[in-house]
Structures are given as C-alpha cells and as structure tokens.
C-alpha cells in the first residue's frame with residue numbers, strides 16, 4: 620500500500636514497464652529525439668520513433684541502445700528516467716522498488732549508470748536481472764525446480780540462449796544477432812537484387828508482413844518504395860515471401876547454430892528434460908514467421924513460442940520482484956542480482 624513495485628524491460632528495441640497491481644502500463648520504442656542546438660529532449664518513445672530518418676538537421680532521433688549494449692550512455696539514462704516517471708506518475712510519498720532487466724552485453728559501468736538513473740527517478744531499491752532469466756520466468760517456466768528449462772530470447776539487438784535449473788543459468792550463449800540484424804539483411808538484399816535503397820522501418824515492415832523463414836509456409840507480397848541507386852529517383856518494387864527467406868537464411872542460421880552450441884554443452888540429464896518440455900522462444904524475434912518450424916526441423920526438439928513473447932521479459936521482472944518480496948535475502952533461490960542500491 621505504501622510502495623510501488625515496478626519491473627522494467629530496458630530493451631534495445633522497446634522499453635516496457637510493469638507496475639504491480641496494474642500490469643503493463645508502458646510499451647514504447649527505445650528512441651529519443653534531441654535538439655542538438657539546445658541539447659533539449661524533443662520526444663521520447665513512439666513520438667521519437669516516427670521522427671527516425673525524418674528530422675531536420677538540428678534534431679537527432681536515435682536509438683541509444685544497439686546490439687544489446689548501451690551505445691549512448693547519457694541518452695539511455697534520460698530515456699529510462701522519462702519512462703519510469705511516466706509510468707509511476709507523481710507519487711512522491713510512495714516507496715519505489717524497481718527491478719530492471721538490462722541487455723545482456725552491458726558492462727558493470729553501464730549497470731551502475733542504469734541503477735543511478737533509476738535512483739534519480741526516485742527508486743529506493745534497484746535490482747538488475749539477466750535477460751534470459753526474466754524471459755524464462757515471464758514465459759511461465761518453473762526455473763526453480765531441479766529440471767532443465769531452455770529459453771531462446773530473440774530481441775532487437777541480441778539473442779540470448781540459456782538452459783536454467785534450480786533458479787540459475789547452467790549453460791548459455793548470447794550473440795549480437797536478432798531483429799535489427801534481420802532488418803539489415805533485408806536492406807542488403809533489396810539493395811543487391813533491386814538496386815533500391817530502403818529505410819529501417821520499411822525493412823521491419825517487410826520482416827513482419829512478408830518474410831517466412833520456413834520453405835513454402837507463407838505466400839505474401841508487398842509493394843515497397845525506396846530510392847533507386849542508379850537514377851536517384853523514387854521507385855516501387857514488389858517483394859515476395861520466398862525470396863525474403865533467402866535474404867534471411869544466413870542470419871537465421873546463426874541463431875540456430877547458437878542454440879545448437881548451448882544444447883551440445885548441456886549436461887545430459889538437463890538435455891533430456893529439455894527434450895521432454897521443448898525449447899521456449901521469447902522476444903519479438905520469436906514471431907518471425909516459420910522460425911519455430913525451422914528450429915524443430917533443425918534441432919529435432921519440440922519448440923514453442925511463448926504466449927505474448929514480447930512481454931515475457933517485463934512480466935518476468937514483475938514476477939521476480941514478487942518472489943523477492945517473499946524470500947529472505949540469503950535464500951537459495953536468489954535472482955542472480957547483479958547489483959543494487961538497496962542492501963543485498
């Protein structure tokens with residue numbers, strides 16, 4: 620009653636905030652627009668995303684986190700503070716506890732910056748949780764039992780693969796190949812095949828509406844506009860599902876290979892559990908059409924897409940906070956807290 624508990628998924632593509640008792644109250648792209656002359660923030664989130672690639676010279680719309688790391692430290696801090704404050708509103712008398720899931724590649728200096736940003740937003744206690752653990756909890760896997768659970772979280776910047784048992788990560792792998800890299804692969808393909816330059820947003824549209832990574836699974840087509848590299852003028856071409864599979868093949872193969880690598884070093888008992896339960900896909904990249912089917916075929920293991928895969932991490936942070944409230948700080952079932960301002 621006297622506190623607010625919030626979970627934050629600080630993702631490279633999207634930031635989601637879960638407030639205890641209310642659910643997800645904020646879901647916005649990780650984009651900030653700044654006026655380079657006045658250094659003032661012009662827009663944050665969806666409003667800033669609409670400005671990407673369309674700003675006048677002095678306004679710069681950027682994604683401060685890329686490839687699973689914080690590329691622009693100060694802007695990430697501004698963004699995090701803005702979102703936390705928007706999510707909790709004006710509640711100066713309530714004790715704020717925050718659990719933040721950070722991109723897997725961030726350094727300890729960056730972790731400290733994230734904790735500081737949350738503290739400056741009024742948090743009295745800040746805990747960090749690793750991405751695969753939050754994703755697994757949020758996907759409904761009981762990671763605390765003595766049995767292997769496997770999650771593949773495909774976000775914007777990174778794919779995190781992990782096998783968990785008794786609340787801890789047993790084997791894992793993280794690669795900087797995920798949704799952004801799919802978009803890049805589409806841009807490269809369209810450039811090579813059609814001599815057409817397209818932007819990131821068009822590439823993402825193609826990925827969501829046309830792409831299939833499993834042969835023969837989808838038959839969509841889409842007219843796309845861009846700039847002809849030869850004439851320099853606007854041009855329209857039509858792209859189809861089957862050719863887009865070709866465009867993404869190499870990138871998808873890297874994700875399958877990273878998953879295989881983790882399975883290969885997983886202890887046999889846990890591997891047997893995973894064979895029974897299947898692998899769970901989370902993150903926006905889990906929605907890539909046909910990916911589950913492709914992984915089943917390549918790995919010969921059942922693969923399930925979590926329900927609402929883009930919200931698993933933020934739900935996991937909220938649930939981790941609930942668990943933490945229930946257990947003592949020295950419990951066996953710790954959350955792998957990476958750092959905190961509160962007493963550990």
Ligand SMILES: Nc1ncnc2c1ncn2[C@@H]1O[C@H](COP(=O)(O)OP(=O)(O)OP(=O)(O)O)[C@@H](O)[C@H]1O
Pocket residue numbers: 628629630631632633634686687722750773774775776777778797798799823826827901902903904905906907908928929
């Ligand atoms: N239907 C879809 N098909 C394919 N990709 C999708 C779909 N919907 C969303 N995505 C992609 O999912 C990615 C974002 O996923 P998510 O929000 O889980 O990432 P994130 O948590 O911000 O990133 P990270 O985990 O790397 O920090 C984007 O690249 C987006 O284009």
